[in-house]
Amino acid sequence: MLKFLNIGYLRIGTYRQQEAYKALISSHIMDILDPYTPILVGTIPLEIDLPHSDLDIACEVHDLHGFRHEMEARLRPFSPLHLAIGVINGQPYITISFTYEGWDIEIFGQPVPTTTQNSFRHMIVEWRLLELIGENGKQDILNMKRAGFKTEPAFAEYLKLAGNPYESLLMLADLGDAALQRFVEAAR
Secondary structure, three states: OHHHHOHHHHHHOOHHHHHHHHHHHHHOHHHHHHHHOOEEEOOOOOOOOOOOOOEEEEEEOOOHHHHHHHHHHHOHHHOOOEEEEEEEOOEEEEEEEEEEOOEEEEEEEEOOOHHHOHHHHHHHHHHHHHHHHHHHHHHHHHHHHHOOOOHHHHHHHHHOOOOOHHHHHHHHHOOOHHHHHHHHHHHO
């Protein structure tokens, strides 16, 4: 889990991870977001991205309107910016998205520590699951994604999870390693 807290691991990763690292470094986006504890989340850190996958950055933001005004000023070189403010699962959020060097980048801010936000928790449980299902399972997940599945539904389909795939994965995130392994073995 600690490896994901700093983007340095991307520097020696897959070609796409290295390209993502270059874009994040040359844009200085992680430096701009540093006061908000940014973490790159999603499929690129897990090496299950597709060519159209974007760079998702989770941030801890308590003053959404102040953050919006600050980002509008600091991210002006990346215009046009697309902003949205709303509520999800009872928590307010802000998203700011833009394109830089061919990458779609989306910043997601919520007044919740980044390591407890759902996007980070999903990524960590998916990383743990990928370790357990091995390369063949990873390829099955990628094939489902290529066929049109979103990431969490692909994992849910692979593991035969019932109900809302996003909520089901969050329940798995709370399992210890031994329980998660037993669950994966039972799903096979």
